Amino acid sequence: xxKATIDVSKITKAAKSAFKDACFIAHRNIIQVISEPGAFPSxxxxxxxxxxxxxxxxxxxxxxxxxTVAIFANGVSYGIYVALGYTTRSGIEVEGxxxxxxxxxxxxxxxxxxxxxxxxx
Amino acid sequence: MIDVDxxxxxxxxxxxxxxxxxxxSGGQQCDAIRVDDGADPYPEEPLVEGLEVVIRPExxxxxxxxxxxxxxxxxxxxxxxxxxxxxxxxxAAREALIKEMAFTECIVVPRSTVLDxxxxxxxxxxxxxxxxxxx
Numbered sequence: 001x002x003k004a005t006i007d008v009s010k011i012t013k014a015a016k017s018a019f020k021d022a023c024f025i026a027h028r029n030i031i032q033v034i035s036e037p038g039a040f041p042s043x044x045x046x047x048x049x050x051x052x053x054x055x056x057x058x059x060x061x062x063x064x065x066x067x068t069v070a071i072f073a074n075g076v077s078y079g080i081y082v083a084l085g086y087t088t089r090s091g092i093e094v095e096g097x098x099x100x101x102x103x104x105x106x107x108x109x110x111x112x113x114x115x116x117x118x119x120x121x
Numbered sequence: 122m123i124d125v126d127x128x129x130x131x132x133x134x135x136x137x138x139x140x141x142x143x144x145x146s147g148g149q150q151c152d153a154i155r156v157d158d159g160a161d162p163y164p165e166e167p168l169v170e171g172l173e174v175v176i177r178p179e180x181x182x183x184x185x186x187x188x189x190x191x192x193x194x195x196x197x198x199x200x201x202x203x204x205x206x207x208x209x210x211x212x213a214a215r216e217a218l219i220k221e222m223a224f225t226e227c228i229v230v231p232r233s234t235v236l237d238x239x240x241x242x243x244x245x246x247x248x249x250x251x252x253x254x255x256x
Contacts, residue, residue: 084230086238087203091166 011121016067018116022109023061023070030072030103031058040097048082048097072100123198125156125178132174132200135221139214141171141205157201172214175201197225202242207232211242223247
């Protein structure tokens with residue numbers, strides 16, 4: 001009998017490292033979306049108006065659960081209204097411009113992680 | 122396809138006593154609950170007081186390319202609670218719904234006095250369906 005074994009710890013470590021790098025690419029894309037004209041087709045005349053506070057408040061990803069989960073957050077107080085939209089008492093509906101979701105979609109974390117992992121292995 | 126009438130009836134039942142009022146220019150009144158399927162449900166926009174409930178059936182939530190140029194579109198339904206009475210909130214209504222209905226997400230956007238907005242709670246239901254669209 002012959003026994004073969006595999007040490008997956010190096011692969012796991014490389015995968016987590018690739019995921020973290022991909023998340024930092026996503027972080028850059030998220031910041032870019034904030035000041036990109038026309039990023040939101042549903043708001044053709046209403047890009048996000050930011051004097052720098054929203055960009056500055058975008059926090060780098062925080063990793064948890066053994067670096068398998070990344071949290072993207074922005075601490076600015078009016079962020080929820082920009083991201084999710086709102087309804088005024090006069091009945092005006094303003095659609096959300098969720099810059100974090102858009103930045104993440106553009107990055108395609110799974111594909112980006114895969115590419116980075118392939119480069120490492 | 123989901124049964125929109127059954128969904129509306131379920132929401133109405135769960136929110137008995139909590140729903141506000143639509144008042145039309147002729148003085149007619151009804152419960153402030155409607156289905157937002159793209160068509161205008163009323164010939165005129167009513168005045169709304171208290172809690173308004175908007176059911177959005179089969180809202181597109183995601184899409185992905187498939188083989189041969191097909192595109193899979195994923196849908197789910199949402200129940201949106203809007204509290205037009207600024208001294209009240211959506212808490213009792215959202216608790217009544219999420220206690221009984223399967224949901225994947227419940228997001229509350231609180232009232233802003235700066236923007237003069239109303240509190241809005243969006244509950245995304247766990248009733249996903251999908252269609253395949255040929256490009």
